[in-house]
Amino acid sequence: MTEPDSQAKPSALDQVEKGESLWVGAWHRLRKNKMALVGGTFILLLVGLSFIGPFFLEDNYYTHQELDLKMKAPGGEYILGTDHLGRDQLGRIIKGGQISLMVGLVATIVSLTIGIGYGTISGYFGGNIDRFMMRVVDILYSLPFTIFVILLMVFAKDLGDSIDVWFKARGSDFSISGQWNMLLLFVAIGAVEWLTMARIVRGQVLSLRKQEFIEACISLGLPTRRIIFRHMVPNVLGPVIVYTTLTIPAVMLLEAFLSFLGLGVQPPTPSWGLLIKDGADRMREAPWMLIYPGIMFALALFSFNFVGDGLRDALDPKTSKD
Amino acid sequence: MPLLEVNDLTTHFHTRNGVVRAVDGVSFHLNQGETLGIVGESGSGKSVTCMSMLGLIPQPPGRIERGTAIFDGTDLLNCTPLELQSIRGRRIAMIFQDPMTSLNPYLRVEDQLIEPLLIHRLANKTSARQQALAMLDAVGIQDAASRIRGYPHEFSGGMRQRVMIAMALITKPDLLIADEPTTALDVTVQAQIMELIRKEQKELGTSVILITHDLGVVSGFCDRINVMYGGKIVESGATKDIFYNPQHPYNRALQNSIPALQAKGKELYTIPGMPPDMSKPIPGCSFAPRCEHATELCNSEPPELQSLGQAHPTACLRVQRENLKP
Numbered sequence: 008m009t010e011p012d013s014q015a016k017p018s019a020l021d022q023v024e025k026g027e028s029l030w031v032g033a034w035h036r037l038r039k040n041k042m043a044l045v046g047g048t049f050i051l052l053l054v055g056l057s058f059i060g061p062f063f064l065e066d067n068y069y070t071h072q073e074l075d076l077k078m079k080a081p082g083g084e085y086i087l088g089t090d091h092l093g094r095d096q097l098g099r100i101i102k103g104g105q106i107s108l109m110v111g112l113v114a115t116i117v118s119l120t121i122g123i124g125y126g127t128i129s130g131y132f133g134g135n136i137d138r139f140m141m142r143v144v145d146i147l148y149s150l151p152f153t154i155f156v157i158l159l160m161v162f163a164k165d166l167g168d169s170i171d172v173w174f175k176a177r178g179s180d181f182s183i184s185g186q187w188n189m190l191l192l193f194v195a196i197g198a199v200e201w202l203t204m205a206r207i208v209r210g211q212v213l214s215l216r217k218q219e220f221i222e223a224c225i226s227l228g229l230p231t232r233r234i235i236f237r238h239m240v241p242n243v244l245g246p247v248i249v250y251t252t253l254t255i256p257a258v259m260l261l262e263a264f265l266s267f268l269g270l271g272v273q274p275p276t277p278s279w280g281l282l283i284k285d286g287a288d289r290m291r292e293a294p295w296m297l298i299y300p301g302i303m304f305a306l307a308l309f310s311f312n313f314v315g316d317g318l319r320d321a322l323d324p325k326t327s328k329d
Numbered sequence: 330m331p332l333l334e335v336n337d338l339t340t341h342f343h344t345r346n347g348v349v350r351a352v353d354g355v356s357f358h359l360n361q362g363e364t365l366g367i368v369g370e371s372g373s374g375k376s377v378t379c380m381s382m383l384g385l386i387p388q389p390p391g392r393i394e395r396g397t398a399i400f401d402g403t404d405l406l407n408c409t410p411l412e413l414q415s416i417r418g419r420r421i422a423m424i425f426q427d428p429m430t431s432l433n434p435y436l437r438v439e440d441q442l443i444e445p446l447l448i449h450r451l452a453n454k455t456s457a458r459q460q461a462l463a464m465l466d467a468v469g470i471q472d473a474a475s476r477i478r479g480y481p482h483e484f485s486g487g488m489r490q491r492v493m494i495a496m497a498l499i500t501k502p503d504l505l506i507a508d509e510p511t512t513a514l515d516v517t518v519q520a521q522i523m524e525l526i527r528k529e530q531k532e533l534g535t536s537v538i539l540i541t542h543d544l545g546v547v548s549g550f551c552d553r554i555n556v557m558y559g560g561k562i563v564e565s566g567a568t569k570d571i572f573y574n575p576q577h578p579y580n581r582a583l584q585n586s587i588p589a590l591q592a593k594g595k596e597l598y599t600i601p602g603m604p605p606d607m608s609k610p611i612p613g614c615s616f617a618p619r620c621e622h623a624t625e626l627c628n629s630e631p632p633e634l635q636s637l638g639q640a641h642p643t644a645c646l647r648v649q650r651e652n653l654k655p
Binding site: 220242 | 383385389414415416417418419422423425426427430431432433434435436444445448449493496497
């Protein structure tokens, strides 16, 4: 590197050196990645369609039934056809997208929060604390996920009703049982997905801890909490963001899988997983019931994966040295 | 009363391969406004000495076995972590060897500069920003007003070390510990950085402990010098005396191994042998195996750092008892 502070150099060098911050640089590199851009645009469209679209539809757009119009092929009034109960397939895909994306985001945030906190603490303190915390993760890893979720769903199901009763006894109208299943789903998926995140963050922090700037922080008298959250966490953010974009599709797949088994979202609320299941049951009579949700789901997964790949390349500082 | 008085500081590392006696009974003092150089080769315990005082030794495996370090009436080795935290950065600041890794790459320089002020509640955000700007200007960063919004990777090595110095001095500490501040920099920048530290020291009246293995750096910079070898101080005295009247054979050997212009063409002197394995107990003088003057006695009786009629204290039995001259 040059030495612009050696008096003789003109200030033009400062202009060059000012350059771009890591994030701006990452954005520039991401913009060159066509696939990631297409993926990102598609995700934005999907979010717009699922969350803003319903405002232009009637309230019962995904439950309204026309029983004489069962399994009507696409075309006419029903662009994507109807399902076996005569409900508009497009409306159900929109609502399903809402649920699937929400599960994807909320469960990812849950796993992100637990994973980053857990991993950072484990990596920063190291030694026996680290060993203990990582063994806990190992043990949780070894539990079969499906059984864990089934147990959680079965045993915690009544808990929602109990909470309602508890609130009612205190004269409150607060009711949770309607959303209880969704909440459980978030918890169940989040509780499983944070394990990998914790491992990734812990590895990053472990190598960061040896960096001199962390030692400099200590020698400047910074409290541990501040060192962890202000200096460590931003430094692990790169890999974490990338892993997050890969977690979202994984979580959506899990939700589809659970709903497919009848453990996740409960009818009549649709999710993409449920729609695909319904479609798969009537594959021969009404293939559109399987094809359209399937296409949406696949495209969403591809998009998230492309964005994740793009972000990984963009945030890698080595790619900036050209 | 000296600003800092270290007495019998002993830091050991308890590793799987045995106890490493990194610092073994080190005592020295530092007066207000004084500059003390700690010289020694790699592994002689000079950094560990200073890190022990600031509580920066990873424990375990490290352990401060005994000793005191009285800084302005407070024993740094026996105060609570919170007390130490309030001293670090505010009254004692430290500069590290490698400026490339000493700054957080994800935070703007400004945010890192104002951090010590905010943490120790010495200023609010607005005035901290102003002080940071003034400090950055003072350490010779051109166009500080716009550079302060930049990220560390937009600064060169020399400039980053300037930022580190600004960060260390922004709280106007009583003591600055510079741990090989110029080792990672090229020679022209080295001189600038040393000049900068001296200038800031004069302005703020800060005491400085300079840790280095570069005799050239200490000779022009320090008031007094401690020469360390094998976790012990083997010679201590005014800079002039250390250079013109070396006592300990190690110090003499060090002086002889400096490349000099008048010795052009001759082979450069090197000290034979290797630094001692600190994980094994050494019964006598730790330098004895490499010393050309060593006797039986040197291998069995540990020398004490004291002056028995010499110009300044030295830890060599033969110098003390036989007035050995090279």
